[in-house]
Amino acid sequence: MTALKKYQRLESPGLWRDTPEAQRREVVVAFREATLVLSDPRTELPLSHWSLPAVERLNPGNLPALYSPAPDSDETLEVDDPDMIAALETIRGVVKRRSPRPGRLRGTLLGGGTLAILAVGAFFLPDTLVRHTASVLPSATRAQIAEAAVADLSRLTGAPCSTPLGNRALGILSERLFGGAGVTLLVLRDGLPQAAALPGNVILLGLPMIEAAQTPEVPAGFAIAETFRAQGEDPLLPLLRQAGFTATVRLLTSGTLPEGALAGMGEGFLAAPRPALPEEPLLDRFEAAAVSSAPYGFALDQTGETTLGLIEADPYRGGTPRELLNAEDWAALKAICG
Structure with missing residues (x-):
């Protein structure tokens, strides 16, 4: 949590696509302790919430960075703000460090990866995710x-x-x-x-x-x-x-x-x-x-x-x-x- 203090309340512009066929849409990307909130810049209404521990980068090393909220999701997000990219890569680094080492059986890899994500989720959950969720529910x-x-x-x-x-x-x-x-x-x-x-x-x-x-x-x-x-x-x-x-x-x-x-x-x-x-x-x-x-x-x-x-x-x-x-x-x- 200490390593992420400089990213608290970080926001940047981004381009969001909710399906592969949809046109890209300008959004405000808000970095929170447990979620990534994508909002309409005009109405400020949330359009999508992503769980930070599950965010994946689809084009490592390329810019603008392209992210997805999960492996099987149709949503994508383009980000070119360096601070936002650094924040997201920090989260991904935490997940990666908790992932199993190469050479294990496929089942061990999958199970270990899941446990790593859940471990990071448990790290960020303590009331931050709970309170944020409660605050946005209709x-x-x-x-x-x-x-x-x-x-x-x-x-x-x-x-x-x-x-x-x-x-x-x-x-x-x-x-x-x-x-x-x-x-x-x-x-x-x-x-x-x-x-x-x-x-x-x-x-x-x-x-x-x-x-x-x-x-x-x-x-x-x-x-x-x-x-x-x-x-x-x-x-x-x-x-x-x-x-x-x-x-x-x-x-x-x-x-x-x-x-x-x-x-x-x-x-x-x-x-x-x-x-x-x-x-x-x-x-x-x-x-x-x-x-x-x-x-x-x-x-x-x-x-x-x-x-x-x-x-x-x-x-x-x-x-x-x-x-x-x-x-x-x-x-x-x-x-x-x-």
């Missing part, structure tokens, strides 16, 4: 990943609870708390004591927390807290780490995770610690949503000793000023799992 893709995560969680928690009146209550609560932000609230029967967030503005609420609550301020408080947590740490990141390097590269280049990439994520997700959130900005969220924070504080700690700030600094100590759910909708929400 909301529709995030929603699809959330669906896949819920499907795996359902092995352990059962399918999200659903009744017509209960779903109506969840919709009313989401609209009351978040307006038109499109936050989806789901209730899980087992395995989730309190709440958690998924990408795509999905908040999971645990049935044990709802059943123990005396008022809707409690699930409302957990929903507020989890949306705040998700804004500080993207809930997509642990899912991509679970999916791994190959699946993340596939997602970055094709827009879809391989089938089964999130298989088995449920155990780690449910067991993951959810540290306490900073109280002052969290209280600001309660104030903005017009929700009393004290019920949430007592739900976290019945004694109130560890959540004293949420209780004593409650922005609405006289109670939530605007109704969250009426009695009928609150009863429907508590009964959503039957």
Whole structure:
């Protein structure tokens, strides 16, 4: 990583062809720590993402340099900027040094080359590729990943609870708390004591927390807290780490995770610690949503000793000023799992 610091955020012009028959197209080539991003110079929209460890040079020693993202790819990229060429050749040199020596059996060569690429990929992956991928995914893709995560969680928690009146209550609560932000609230029967967030503005609420609550301020408080947590740490990141390097590269280049990439994520997700959130900005969220924070504080700690700030600094100590759910909708929400 130290040897590549001088190339961080390097950009240059290039000529990109997505198929052999297509005309060359001017692009901006952006060198990142784990990917090569090709963007339209006018709109700045990404046109293609290449995994740096897999980039191949098709015309060694000739200029302009001609690259491909993989041996079987139709895409090509012409580059004549010396700094960009040096950066790409550095990556290729890292891969080459980890490749097997000549004279081995064909199977050993192929297997060793694959391991070398994966080793370099693992070297660059630590959060750089994961965070970049998360930052460029559209909301529709995030929603699809959330669906896949819920499907795996359902092995352990059962399918999200659903009744017509209960779903109506969840919709009313989401609209009351978040307006038109499109936050989806789901209730899980087992395995989730309190709440958690998924990408795509999905908040999971645990049935044990709802059943123990005396008022809707409690699930409302957990929903507020989890949306705040998700804004500080993207809930997509642990899912991509679970999916791994190959699946993340596939997602970055094709827009879809391989089938089964999130298989088995449920155990780690449910067991993951959810540290306490900073109280002052969290209280600001309660104030903005017009929700009393004290019920949430007592739900976290019945004694109130560890959540004293949420209780004593409650922005609405006289109670939530605007109704969250009426009695009928609150009863429907508590009964959503039957």
